[in-house]
Amino acid sequence: MKKGFLITFEGGEGCGKSSQIKLFVKYLKENNFDYILSREPGGSSFGEEIRNILLHSKEDISALTEFFLFCASRCDHVEKIIQPALSEGKIVVIDRFYDSSFAYQGYGGGLKVDMLKEINSKATGGLTPDLTFLFDLSYEEGFNRKSKDDKLKDLDRIEQKEKAYHEKVRKGYLELAQKEPERFHIIDASKTIEEINKEIIKIFLKKYKNNY
Ligand code: TYD
Numbered sequence: 001m002k003k004g005f006l007i008t009f010e011g012g013e014g015c016g017k018s019s020q021i022k023l024f025v026k027y028l029k030e031n032n033f034d035y036i037l038s039r040e041p042g043g044s045s046f047g048e049e050i051r052n053i054l055l056h057s058k059e060d061i062s063a064l065t066e067f068f069l070f071c072a073s074r075c076d077h078v079e080k081i082i083q084p085a086l087s088e089g090k091i092v093v094i095d096r097f098y099d100s101s102f103a104y105q106g107y108g109g110g111l112k113v114d115m116l117k118e119i120n121s122k123a124t125g126g127l128t129p130d131l132t133f134l135f136d137l138s139y140e141e142g143f144n145r146k147s148k149d150d151k152l153k154d155l156d157r158i159e160q161k162e163k164a165y166h167e168k169v170r171k172g173y174l175e176l177a178q179k180e181p182e183r184f185h186i187i188d189a190s191k192t193i194e195e196i197n198k199e200i201i202k203i204f205l206k207k208y209k210n211n212y
Contacts, residue, residue: 004086005208006127008097011135012170013159014146015189016196020135021095023197024204028091036085039095041070043077050076055156063109067116070101075123083127091208097129099176104158107172108165131207133200134177137189139166 009017021037028035042051050073054066074097085092098120106113143166146159177184185203187196 004088004090004092005131005211006082006086006092006094006129007204008094008099008129008132009135010096010099010103010132010173011187011189012137012139012142012166012173014142014144014149015135015137016145016193017133017135017189018095019193020133020187020196020200021093023193024200025093027197027201028093033091034089035091035093036081037093037095038077038081040077040097040100041073043073043082043094044080046080047073047077055158057157063105063111066109067101067105067111067119070105071120071123074098074101074120078124078127083125086127094129097132098124099132099134099173102176103169103172107175108161108169113172129183130211131204132177132180132184133203134173134184134186135189136170136174136186139163139170141190142166 009021011017025035025037040047041054042048050069054069054073082092082094101120102113102116105111106116146155174186177186187199189196191199
């Protein structure tokens with residue numbers, strides 16, 4: 001079913017991925033690539049409703065409850081936005097996808113990743129990214145940046161979790177990347193904005209050309 005090219009951006013809090021996504025889609029636009037940009041949780045309008053619950057509910061919910069909500073949001077997003085765009089041959093860029101669930105709810109929240117993979121594959125219909133950029137940064141640096149950027153605004157429900165949780169997320173991401181070295185490209189997020197932007201474009205062009 002899939003025809004286009006799916007690129008996902010992943011990483012912990014404050015890793016700079018959102019700024020890099022902006023620069024990358026600017027490049028795609030200026031070079032006349034046919035693309036869409038989306039995000040998770042959210043992406044579709046129902047997915048955005050679920051996002052609001054996930055990030056802002058005051059209720060204490062388990063990692064498993066969180067996971068099902070992320071999957072519900074993802075399922076709607078894949079059906080309505082991602083798969084149709086890929087079927088038209090577009091490049092689809094997503095700010096987070098299922099690796100976030102494995103890293104956060106799996107490694108961070110203590111759920112078995114194999115079980116999550118099985119359920120997730122139902123939500124995605126087996127769709128996998130062609131390329132995943134993983135932004136790797138220490139907890140301290142990420143949170144320093146985040147609090148500067150947000151001018152100490154209220155942290156969302158997941159950002160509020162303790163340091164140990166976020167360190168497990170980081171370790172989890174690196175393990176996921178190790179298992180699929182063909183799909184993942186790890187970015188040292190402490191490099192400069194310009195260096196990272198160049199690296200992303202270079203890797204994208206290499207992979208994209210190989211694909212066609
Ligand atoms: P967002 O404001 O998009 O944060 P960021 O700029 O860090 O991407 O919030 C998304 C939050 O949801 C983020 O803390 C990671 C978390 N998340 C999960 O825990 N599991 C998931 O499957 C996804 C997609 C996101």
